[in-house]
Amino acid sequence: MIDAAPDLVDRARQGDPRAVARLISLVEDASPALREVMAALVPHAGRAAVLGVTGSPGVGKSTVTSALVAAFRAAGRRVGVLAVDPSSPFSGGALLGDRVRMQEHATDPGVYIRSMATRGHLGGLAWATPQALRVLDAAGCGIVLIETVGVGQSEVDVAALADTTLVLLAPGMGDGIQAAKAGILEVGDVFVVNKSDRDGADQVVRDLRGAIRLAERAPGDWRPPIVKTVAVHREGLDDVVSAVDKHRVWMERGGELDRRRRRRVRDEIEAIAVTALRRRFGDLHGDARLDTLAEKVLAGQFDPYAAADEIIAAL
Amino acid sequence: MIDAAPDLVDRARQGDPRAVARLISLVEDASPALREVMAALVPHAGRAAVLGVTGSPGVGKSTVTSALVAAFRAAGRRVGVLAVDPSSPFSGGALLGDRVRMQEHATDPGVYIRSMATRGHLGGLAWATPQALRVLDAAGCGIVLIETVGVGQSEVDVAALADTTLVLLAPGMGDGIQAAKAGILEVGDVFVVNKSDRDGADQVVRDLRGAIRLAERAPGDWRPPIVKTVAVHREGLDDVVSAVDKHRVWMERGGELDRRRRRRVRDEIEAIAVTALRRRFGDLHGDARLDTLAEKVLAGQFDPYAAADEIIAAL
Numbered sequence: 001m002i003d004a005a006p007d008l009v010d011r012a013r014q015g016d017p018r019a020v021a022r023l024i025s026l027v028e029d030a031s032p033a034l035r036e037v038m039a040a041l042v043p044h045a046g047r048a049a050v051l052g053v054t055g056s057p058g059v060g061k062s063t064v065t066s067a068l069v070a071a072f073r074a075a076g077r078r079v080g081v082l083a084v085d086p087s088s089p090f091s092g093g094a095l096l097g098d099r100v101r102m103q104e105h106a107t108d109p110g111v112y113i114r115s116m117a118t119r120g121h122l123g124g125l126a127w128a129t130p131q132a133l134r135v136l137d138a139a140g141c142g143i144v145l146i147e148t149v150g151v152g153q154s155e156v157d158v159a160a161l162a163d164t165t166l167v168l169l170a171p172g173m174g175d176g177i178q179a180a181k182a183g184i185l186e187v188g189d190v191f192v193v194n195k196s197d198r199d200g201a202d203q204v205v206r207d208l209r210g211a212i213r214l215a216e217r218a219p220g221d222w223r224p225p226i227v228k229t230v231a232v233h234r235e236g237l238d239d240v241v242s243a244v245d246k247h248r249v250w251m252e253r254g255g256e257l258d259r260r261r262r263r264r265v266r267d268e269i270e271a272i273a274v275t276a277l278r279r280r281f282g283d284l285h286g287d288a289r290l291d292t293l294a295e296k297v298l299a300g301q302f303d304p305y306a307a308a309d310e311i312i313a314a315l
Numbered sequence: 316m317i318d319a320a321p322d323l324v325d326r327a328r329q330g331d332p333r334a335v336a337r338l339i340s341l342v343e344d345a346s347p348a349l350r351e352v353m354a355a356l357v358p359h360a361g362r363a364a365v366l367g368v369t370g371s372p373g374v375g376k377s378t379v380t381s382a383l384v385a386a387f388r389a390a391g392r393r394v395g396v397l398a399v400d401p402s403s404p405f406s407g408g409a410l411l412g413d414r415v416r417m418q419e420h421a422t423d424p425g426v427y428i429r430s431m432a433t434r435g436h437l438g439g440l441a442w443a444t445p446q447a448l449r450v451l452d453a454a455g456c457g458i459v460l461i462e463t464v465g466v467g468q469s470e471v472d473v474a475a476l477a478d479t480t481l482v483l484l485a486p487g488m489g490d491g492i493q494a495a496k497a498g499i500l501e502v503g504d505v506f507v508v509n510k511s512d513r514d515g516a517d518q519v520v521r522d523l524r525g526a527i528r529l530a531e532r533a534p535g536d537w538r539p540p541i542v543k544t545v546a547v548h549r550e551g552l553d554d555v556v557s558a559v560d561k562h563r564v565w566m567e568r569g570g571e572l573d574r575r576r577r578r579r580v581r582d583e584i585e586a587i588a589v590t591a592l593r594r595r596f597g598d599l600h601g602d603a604r605l606d607t608l609a610e611k612v613l614a615g616q617f618d619p620y621a622a623a624d625e626i627i628a629a630l
Contacts, residue, residue, distance in 0.1 A: 034620070035618070035620040038618045038619055038620055039618035039620070039621070042612060042615045042616075042617070042618045042619075043615035044615070045615070046613060046615065056372075057371075130619075131619075261613055262606060262609045262610065262613065263609075265608075265609040265612045265613055265619065266605050266606065266608075266609045268612075268619050269605065269608055269609065269612070269619050269622040269623050269626065270593065270605070270623075270626070272619055272620055272622075272623035273623035273626045273627050274589055274592070274593060276623060276627060277589070277592055277627065278585065278589060290581050290584065290585070291577060291581065293580075293581075293584055294577045294578075294580035294581045294584060295577065297357060297580045297583075297584070298361060298576055298577065298580055300357050300358035300359070300360070300361065301357075302357070303350070303353045303354035303357045304353055304357075304445075304446075304580065304583050304584050304587055305349070305350040305353055305354070305587055306354070307584040307587075308584050308585075308587035308588035308591060311584065311585070311588045312588050312591060312592065
C-alpha cells in the first residue's frame, strides 16, 4: 500500500474521490488491509439509503439510473453508484459498456460512480458489495445505487444488499415472463415500467398489477407501487424518487429497515467467515491435497462427503 | 425415508425412474441420507458426458435441448436432462414453464427429465448439481444435459459443471452484447446460432467469429466451432452432436476432460465442506448470536472482520 489505511479513510470521509477509489480497489483486490479499513469505517457508516436497481437487459437500466442520479442531485443529495459485475470470470475488470450513459455525471463532485468486478473473488457479491457500500456510505453519499452488470441470479441477489429494490421492466420484451423466471418480481419494492411511451406499456402495467395481486401479503405489508417512466426524456423520475421515499418511511415505521440492515450485516459477517475458512482449506492442504481427494472420488474409492470431512477435520 | 438408500440406489442403477426421482429429491431436500447415497453411487458414476446448455431467454434453449435429446436418442443413447433453477428464492420448486417443449420425450423410457430448485439451499448450484448429475450418471444416462432456468450468473456457473458447454444465440436479440456481458462467450465450447433462418443470423455468426478470434489461444487449444440450427424444424442438430463429439475427442486426447472432472469434484467437495461449516455456524450460535454481532457492527462498535473471527473461533 502506498497510503496508510487511516489516512485513506480520513480522506475518503472528506469526499476525496481518489481515496474512495483506492478503498474500493482494496475491496476488489481482497486486500489484507481491509480489516483495518473496515474497522475505521464502521463508526461512520449506516447513513446511506441503498437502492438496488435491477431488470433485464434492454429495459433501460443505465438510462434510468442516470436519470435517477440527476433527480437525487436536483434534490441536493450526494449520490454513489456502484456497478457490480459478478458475471465475468476472466476479464478481471468490470465491463463498462453501458457506463457511457453515466458520463453526464462524470464531472459532478456530488456523484461518485464506480464499477467493481467481484467474480474473481472467493466470496463474490455477498463479500465485496457490503464493504464497497460502506466506503461510499462513510464518504457521505446519502444515496447509493447498486446496479449489477449482467442479468439473472445477481439481479435477485442484489435485493439482499439493498434497502429498497427497484425492478425495471419495459414493453415489448416479454418481460413479464422473464422477470418471473428470474425471481425478480418477488424482490421488487418499487416497479418501474420504463419506455412507457411505447406500445404495450399499459399491458405491462396490467400484468404487473396482476402479479402483485397474486403475491400473498399480510395487512400492513408493503404493496409495491408501479411507476411509469420515459427515462430517456427524464419523465416520471420524480415519481420514482417519491415512491422510494415512501418505501423508506414505511420501512422505518415498521422496523423493516432495521431488519434488512441486520440481515445484510449478518450475510456480510458470514461471507467473511466462509471466505476465511475457504482460504484455510488452501493454506492447509495446498491444491495437491484437494486434488488427491478429487482423484479418489473420481476413481470411485471415496465419496465426496468423506472427502469434505477430511478437509474440515484438518482445519 | 420410505425406501432404504441402498435399495433406492440399486433400483436407480437399473433405470427405475421413480427411484431416480426420489434420489434427486433427496438432493433437493439436502437429506442427511445423501451421504450414504453418494457413497453407494460413486463407484458407478463417471461415464456420462455432461453438456451444459446456456443462452439468453428467447434464443430457443428449450427447443434446442429437446431437439438435441431427439438426436441423441436417434443414436441410441440414454439421455438425462437436468433443468436447474437457482434463481427463484421463494417458489420452493423449479419453474416448469418452458418444460412443455420437452413433453414429446415424456413417455420415452430412454430419457430422464428432471427440474430441480437449488435456490433455497445453503450450497446452491455448486452443492446440488454434481450430486444430481451423479444420480443420472449412475442410472445409465450416457449423456446428461444441464440447462439452467433463468439467465445470467447461473449460465456462467453451469460451465464449471459441464464437460462441454453449448452457448446458444439467436438473431435479432442484441445477443452479441448480452452474451459478452454475462461472460458466457468465454465459457462456450460450441456456439449454436439458433433461428438461423431469420434475418441477421449471418451477422451473429460473423460477430461470433470476431469474438472467437479476439480470445487469446495457445496452439493446440480448442477453437469453438459455430453451428447454425433451426431447432423448431430440427435442422442442424446432427452438426451440434458432431461438434460435441469432436470436443470430447479433443478433451480426451489432451487431458482436458480429466482436468475438468477433477475441478468439478474439487468444487463439489469444497461446496459440501463449506455448507457443513455454515450449518455449524447456525448450530453453534443460533440466530441470536449472529444477530448480536450484526447489531454491534451496525452500531459501529465492532467491525465485520472481528465478528467473523468470533464465529470462526467458536467452531
